[in-house]
Amino acid sequence: AQSVAQPEDQVNVAEGNPLTVKCTYSVSGNPYLFWYVQYPNRGLQFLLKYITGDNLVKGSYGFEAEFNKSQTSFHLKKPSALVSDSALYFCAVRGSKNAGNNRKLIWGLGTSLAVNP
Amino acid sequence: DAGVIQSPRHEVTEMGQEVTLRCKPISGHNSLFWYRQTMMRGLELLIYFNNNVPIDDSGMPEDRFSAKMPNASFSTLKIQPSEPRDSAVYFCASSSTVNNEQFFGPGTRLTVL
Numbered sequence: 001a002q003s004v005a006q007p008e009d010q011v012n013v014a015e016g017n018p019l020t021v022k023c024t025y026s027v028s029g030n031p032y033l034f035w036y037v038q039y040p041n042r043g044l045q046f047l048l049k050y051i052t053g054d055n056l057v058k059g060s061y062g063f064e065a066e067f068n069k070s071q072t073s074f075h076l077k078k079p080s081a082l083v084s085d086s087a088l089y090f091c092a093v094r095g096s097k098n099a100g101n102n103r104k105l106i107w108g109l110g111t112s113l114a115v116n117p
Numbered sequence: 118d119a120g121v122i123q124s125p126r127h128e129v130t131e132m133g134q135e136v137t138l139r140c141k142p143i144s145g146h147n148s149l150f151w152y153r154q155t156m157m158r159g160l161e162l163l164i165y166f167n168n169n170v171p172i173d174d175s176g177m178p179e180d181r182f183s184a185k186m187p188n189a190s191f192s193t194l195k196i197q198p199s200e201p202r203d204s205a206v207y208f209c210a211s212s213s214t215v216n217n218e219q220f221f222g223p224g225t226r227l228t229v230l
Binding site: 034043046103109 | 165222
């Protein structure tokens with residue numbers, strides 16, 4: 001069965017420190033991996049994706065994520081956190097071997113990031 | 118680009134009433150997704166369409182929920198009759214075959230009293 005796990009409900013970091021939000025997955029075939037951010041009372045915004053190519057993917061707002069096939073992980077990182085990064089972060093995946101034309105994403109439960117001044 | 122447009126942004130209704138949520142996907146996108154988000158259950162996919170055809174409706178909670186996509190630029194999600202447990206934020210998202218990522222609308226906050 002396909003699944004996504006975000007093992008931490010909440011991550012707290014101090015402003016200026018590096019941050020990591022973890023994501024692991026299980027899919028059929030090669031994974032298509034995504035990170036989204038949701039600010040309060042807003043819709044989800046796309047941050048970055050991995051489809052193929054370089055394992056280190058750079059996205060919006062200074063975020064990056066590293067695809068690790070052996071560990072089936074796609075952790076979100078940022079070298080220096082800002083208070084404005086405080087939000088809910090979702091990891092999502094779909095497998096390249098999804099049956100037919102199925103473009104459905106499997107979503108993690110979200111990780112709440114709090115960056116403290 | 119205007120992005121995904123949803124209406125209304127807020128809806129307050131009484132139990133038993135019919136509710137219709139509307140979505141206009143990004144022009145050129147051929148996949149459309151309806152999600153529901155609550156504190157208790159998180160983000161749930163209700164149904165998705167590809168080229169206006171429903172592909173996966175396994176997330177539709179019960180027969181009170183129905184969704185249509187009569188053309189490439191419009192979709193509706195209807196709840197009839199509505200119940201208090203339907204209170205949630207409903208998101209519409211669209212994507213294209215070129216870019217795999219989904220783009221979300223601002224959501225409709227539904228409150229059923």
